[in-house]
Structure formats: structure tokens, C-alpha cells
Amino acid sequence: MPDSNTVGLNTEVAPRTLIAVRSPLVPRLLRWDIVVSALLLVLLLCSFSFVSDFGDALNLSFLIGNTLPIALIALPMTLLVVSGEIDLSVGSTAGLSGAVMGALWNDGLAIQVIIPLCLALGLVCGLINGLLVTRLGLPSLAVTIGTMAAYRGIAQIVLGSNSVTDFPQQYLDFGSGRIAGTFIPYAAIPWAVLAVLAIVLLHATGVGRSLFAIGAAEEAAYFAGIRVKRLRLSMFVTTGFVSSLTGVFWVLHYASARYDNATGLELSVIAAVLLGGVDFDGGKGTLGGAIAGVFLLGTLQNAMSLVNVSAQSQIVVTGVLLVISVLGPRVGRQLALAKFLT
Amino acid sequence: MSVLSPAGRTSLHRTATALVLTAALAGATAACSGTTKNNSADTNTTQAVVASGSANPNAPTKTGLTVAYLPKQVNNPYFTISDTGGKQALTALGEKYEEVGTNSSTDTAGQVSYVNTLTQQQVGAIALSAQDPAALCTALKQAMTNGIKIVTYDSDTDADCRQIFVSQASSEALGRTEVQLLAKEINYNGEIAILSAAQTATNQNTWIGYMRDELSLPAYKNMKLVTVAYGNDDAQTSFQQTQGLMQQYPNLKGIISPTTVGIKAAAQYLSGSQYKGKVALTGLGTPNDMRAYVKNGTVTAFELWDPAKLGELAAYAATALVSGQITGAQGQTFKAGSLGTFTIGAQGVVTLGDPTVFNAADIDQYNF
């Protein structure tokens, strides 16, 4: 990805900006995030009609509950990817928060104290990532692979072989219960609030536009007066915060704090966000697409399980979708270019 | 490194302020009494859940039920055998069988997801080998509320999240006989170590507890357990942990590995090293896995139960529960086909029997 830290060694600017997405030859409807949203609608319709029990309130609450961790982290992850960075340590941050939550609970601290502390821990984890990337100029992919191992390792040291389960009942109920008479889990409400905040931030404020600018052409953004490093740092801190929030939710939802909670979550989030049409090189994508991608994968897994498709086949489907999600837009662009030039 | 720019200092400053405020807030709330482990109402009972209604031992066995097997991990040879045993029993009874599960044995969220799916599908009963004793409880309790019977086998959950636990052999018998087997091989003299699986595995920790207890008996006064190593049920890790054991304790005389992955890896390493034949190895392994090592002298004897019988027993227990013949209370009995009649013990535990010891003399009679 274009990287301000390799000035002098690499001054590549992606030529794709020449083929404007606003070209009249590319129908606006063929934008990948719209395609994904349409796919989600089609899938939902099919599932409601043909998969028995799919529309049951209980099942829908399962669906949403299972997808919530990914949906939560996908929000700041989209912001990060749009600005040209990535964070693979989100699962480990969530796991570390959960482990600390369990350890502190065993030490007798009050839950009202523990949760803010765990959230602050997430801020610190994100801050470390952000500082390593912005101050030391290290590539975020490599850094977050390192912190992914480091944070998970610390979680293992903190909690060891224990699993803590006896949290206060009303908190556990919040984590796993749903609003009476509906299929909406309690925890979906804070998520909805965060989602609205994120959408407004990315698509309706100057900050959001700056993120797009940084992802598309970092040099230009810097010279245009955008505080690139500060924005990047804030994005990493936010990601860390939301990851620790997810970790706390995970513990309450599954009523179990273990050091290996949320292992592998990062790959699921990235797969979902990429599926939703957010460009990996940065500068393009919408939160709507990312959210659609998250729920597309979640619905697919839920529906496939209900019709007894094996876990292995589900994995293959996820992989194929991922490959298509990147090939699709590129192929579309090649076609558009071919049309444009002939 | 470079000096922070004014903008950088401000943003760091702000974040630091935020952290301090959070800590202060936390401290302030701590001053008021919060909900802690000690004063939160304990709603977790430790009684096994007994199905509602009374048991009618003469009730007819229902047919056409679906019993779903949810092992710790699918495509794990051990669970394939146990679940196939269950399938055979169910087919003989006229019930329907299905098997679902996660690819990884540490994907608790995935296992919970499957419990939810099965609840949604309204199966008759679930036969479950739990990855974690407590994480599944919320989902299991919801399943039981929906009328689904829960039988755990191989690895248990908390007692209030299921009706019956089908135990392969009593944990105590397993732990103690492992020590007895090894002690005989090393003449009750020398340093020994344990190569376990994951640190968090319930069954492992229970067995290790009984092993330590057995070792404290006077007969073993010349034997010493020097350490417990964890191989995480991963071949390479178990390998390297075994190497580490030999290097850290050059006088090690014996290793107990109560995990099929661990014992395989340890045996593979020992048989290719200078320690072959000098260090005794025993533990829990399947005859097919261990055949090569018994034949080449690395392992003298090891034990296991018949996983197929375990799966079978779980099938009979589940069917009896759904048919109303038992409710999971202590003292009730039920028939399990060719396996015989079983009585439910305390906390809803049904024990299959004693572990079987395999050695060079009889290993070829088994094929699993």
C-alpha cells in the first residue's frame, strides 16, 4: 500500500484514480458494496422462505448474537482499512480484556471497576499499535501480527489455565438475553448506536473524508493539511477500545473468561469487511457495505448450519466468496477500462 | 527516537488524560461498594438438573427421535469412533443420528453456535463432549428449557447444565491406574513427568489431580513427579515439550501422557532418539496409533476405554431420557443393550467401566 514511510525508495501512486469510479460507463449499481447488500437481501429472502426455523425469533437472536463480535470490530476496522492500515491484533486484544476481566474478578474487584479498567486496557493496546505505526513508522500489517502474538501471550500469562464463569447474573443476562417479545438481543442496541456513530463519522464528517484521502493518496493528504499521523493514531486507539468492548461482551455472552477467547476473530472480521467491498489498499469502501458483508457471512453460516451443511463446506464457501469479492471489482474495472478505451 | 511534534504531544496528552480520568472514575466507583465475587448472589447451583416429571422405567422407548452428537472436534479419530458407536446404537433402536461440530477443539464460540442450531432444529437430545465446562451453559440451559435432553460424554460441563454425564471410567480410576502402570514399569523408583494437553482441559486436570494423590501414597515414596508439561494437543508442541523434559531432567525415568495426541508425539520422539527403551512411556492412546511403538519397544503398555462403547452408552442414556424412563436422578437404572444395565450415580454420572490396558500381547485384537 502507498506508504509515506518509504519516501525515496518508492513513490508509486495508484493509477486507478485515473479510471474514476464516477465514470458514466460504470453503472453506479455495479458498485461492489451495493452488490453485497443486494446479495444479503436475496439470501435473507431465500432463508425466510426455504429454510425452516430461520425466521424463528430464537434463531434470529442466535444469528445476531453470534455475529455481534464481528459486527462490533468491523466498524473501526473499516475506518482503519479505508485509511490504508490494518489491525490483526483485534482478536488478541479482545481475548486479553476478557482474561484480565476474569483475573480481576477472581481477585475480588467489583464488576463496576473491572469493566472500565478493561476498556482502558483496550485503549492502551490500541495506543501501542498506533504509536508503533505512526511514531516508529513500522508497517501496520507486520506490527499487528507481532502484537497479536504478544497480547495473546500476555493473556495466557495473566489467566493461565483458569476459566472464570461466575459473573453477576444481571450482567450475564444483558450479554445473552433479548428484549422481551422480540428477536433483538440487548447487546445489539449499543452496537446499533456505535454503527450509527461510525456511519456518520465516515460518510458525513470531515474526519471521514480525511480518512478516505489518507487511504487514497497519503502524500497529497499530508500536503493538503490533513493530520495524517494523528488521525491514524486515533483510529488505532478506537480499534483497541472497541476490541476490548467486544472482549467484555464475549465474556458476558458466553459466561466464560478464558485466555483463548476470540481466537481467530481478526481473520473473520477482515474477511467480512473485504467481502463488503472495502478496498484493501485504502481509499474506497462504505460502512454499509462492510456491515452487509458481516451479516452476509453470518446469515450464510446460520442458514447453512440449519440445513446441515458441514462446517468444512462452510469454510470453502467463505473462501470462495472472499476470492470473488476481490476478483469481482477488479474484473469489473478491467471491463470498464476496456469499454472506456475502445 | 525523534522528538514528538506539538500535535503528537497534544494527542498523547489527551489520551493520557482520558486514561487517568478512567482510572479515577474506576477508583471512585470502587469507593462505593460494587458487585464483587463475594457479595454477588450465587445463582449457580451445583446440583445436576433433573428432568421434570417422574421416571417411568416401564415407559416404551420412543422411536424416530433425532439424537445429535456434538463432539469437541469433528474429524478427530477418537471422536469419530465414539460417534460411530453411538450411530450404531441409535440405528438399532430405530432413532435418527446426526453429528455436527467444530474443526478446532478450542472453538468454544463455535460449539455454542452448534448448540443453538440444534435447539433451533428441536432435536430430541444432544450428546455433547464439552470444550469448556461453563461456556456452554447458557446455551444448554436454553436447550433444556425447550425440552431437549442433554447428555455429556467424555468431557463434562457443570452439573446444572446437563442431565447425565457418561463417564468413560471414573476419573479416579483413570488417574490412579496410570500411575500404577508406570510405577510397575520403572520398579517404583525414579523421576517421572506428565505430558498433558491444554492447560484448561477439565478432564486432564481432574486426572492429574488423582495422579498426584496416588503418588502421595507410601508405595511410591521413591518416585517423584517433577513437572507437568503442556502439549496443547498439538503434535509439534508435544514433541518439543518431550525434548525439553529430557533435557531438563536427564534422569527422567517415565512419562505419563493422558492424551492421545501427546502420547503419539512423545512415542514418535522417543522411538527416534537415544532415549528409546530407557524412558518408560504410558498414557491414553488408541491401539491403531500406538501399534508401531508397542512393536518397536518404545511403549510397553498403555490404556484407554473403548470409545465406541462410550458413544453407545451415551445413545442409550439419551434415548432413555427422552422416553421418560429416567430423569437423571441418582439411583435410577436403565438398560443399554449389549452393554448391560447401568445405575446413575451422584450428580447424574454414569460410568462405563474400568479402563482397558493394551500391550504387545493383545494389541492386534483391536482395530480402533
Add this chain to the structure above:
Amino acid sequence: MTMTIGSAPPDLAQPARRRSLIDLVLRVRELAIAAVLILMLGATQLDNGSFLSVQGIKDLLLNAAILVLVATGEAVVVITRNVDLSVGSVLGISAFAAGDFLQGGGNPLLAVLIAVAVGLAFGLLNGLLVSMGQVPALVVTLGTLYIIRGVDSIWVGSREITANALPHSFSAFGYEGASFIPYLVLPAAAVLIAVAYYLRSYRSGRELYALGSSPEAARLAGVPVRKRLLVAYLACGGLAGLAGALYLARFGNVDSGTGTGYELTVVSAVVVGGVAFTGGSGSVYGAALGAVLLTSINSVLPAIGVSSVWELAIDGFLLLAAIAVDRLVALRVARVLRKRAAAARSVGHA
């Protein structure tokens, strides 16, 4: 442009000096890892006298052999500024393919070739997707990671290959050796030397570095980008396949979960070894040293009695340290190159 008579034109002297500077920097990076490795092993030997016994050294080399092989292939891909995340899945499926063949009574050498062929096939798939589609390698190989893992699980099902099913000569290759050098290390070492020589001395090898350094410039300079990428991914896949055969010999046990999660270990080894994700730098020797370092840590900790609970955290910090060091080195090199370029220009304009 004026030139003083008698002095050599500065341009001709520059490339030689520039080349030796970069060579020096690279060698320093590898020497640094080697130094850390020797220090660590030495300290452990002092603490535990039997660590570096004949058996001990043999074990260290055996443990590292497989990772060295896969890391070599991965390094070739990372040098071109791409990545291959599917290596773990490829290792698993090729190990089972070889085992399945041997179980049916096949020839061991043929089994190894089958494993390599399976690896090459998937390498081709990855290479085609990345080079033809011009798509980010991370995403595509993440997708193929899932696909190959799923296909492997479906194909293997609940079967497994056990040591009993393998011919004795094949298993023996997995642990026997001459004194402290195990036979298993020989293919890994041979491949390492061959690939390093190719990258260093062949034009097409150097072009891989050019691709990683600046894809646009390489393209404009006439480097056949697609062909080179394809070769890089073929190499990576083929070596992962070979590693699968060696895994089978070493561990004697393969099922549908074999190799899961291995890709992160491989990527860590490569990064620790100095092959940065930004492409165009590092060497396969560095990647091999990184692989040896990472596997040795897992042997050092048990030998000195540190609980294995610390392994993951230590691996993470090591990775971060390696990345930071690489960054500093890259900045230094860039600065020096800029100075030289400026000096050359000013001399030319004098």
C-alpha cells in the same frame, strides 16, 4: 559537463560501492540474528549442560528443518512484496496425499513427488489469482487458505495416517542421521542453498527483488511481472508440498487438522529473519535463521524450566523487535543512498 583529466568517471565506481553497501547491510542483519541465536543457545547450555548434547543439537535441527523449508518459499514470495497465507493448508493436504499413497503401498520417493506436485498445483492457483487478477495477495491467499483447508477436511474426513502405515525406511528418514546431523535437514539445506544462489546470481532472481522494491519501475524496466510472480508462488507452493512430505516422515501422523495455523508461524519466521513486508529486501538465509530462532525458543524455554505459557508472548516481542530493527536499517540505507545520489549528481555538475 566537465571532467578533470585522470580521474575515473564517478558513475562506474558508484554501482560497485552501492552494491557492497547493501550487501553489507544485509549481511549485518543476518549476522545479528545469528548472534542472537548463538547467544541464546550458549546461555541455555550454561544453564543446562545437556542442552547441546548430540541428541540435543539433532533435535534442534530436526525441529527447524520443516519450518526452514516453508520459510524459504514464503520468503521468495514476500520479497516480491506479496504474501502467501495458504502454506499451512497446503502443507496439510500434501502431507495427507503422500501418506495416503504410502498407505496404499507406494514407493516413498514417488510419495514425496506427489506431495510436491500437490503443492505446485496450489501454488499455481495462487500465482494465477495474484498475477492475473492483480488483486492483493493477502486477501486472495486468505481465501485460498479457507478453500484448501475446507477441501482438505472434506477429502480427508475422519481418516488419519498413523506411523504404522508408513514403510520403516520412510519414518526412519525422519529421525535418523549421521551423529548430530539428521538426514531430514539435508533436503532443507540443499533447497535453501539452491534458492539463495538463484536469487543472488540469476537475473530472474534479482528481478524478484526489483519487483518487491518498486513494481511500477520494474514493469517499466521490462521485467515480466506475471511470469516472475507465477514462479515465486510456484516455488512457495512446491516447497510447502515438500515440507508436507517431511512432516509425514517426522511426525508419522496426519489428519484433517494438520498444518492449521502454521501460516502465522511461517510469516513470523520470515519477518524475524529480515524479509520485510515492504518487499525488495532480505534474503532466504535470513528467513532460515529466523525459522531456526523461533523453533529454538520453543526448545530453550522447557530446557531452562520456564513455563511454556511464556512462549507466545516472547514470540510476539521478538517479532516486534525484528520489525523495528528492519525499519531502522531501511531508513539508514535510504539515507545513505540519497546522500550518494546527491553526491553523484553534484560531482557530475561540478
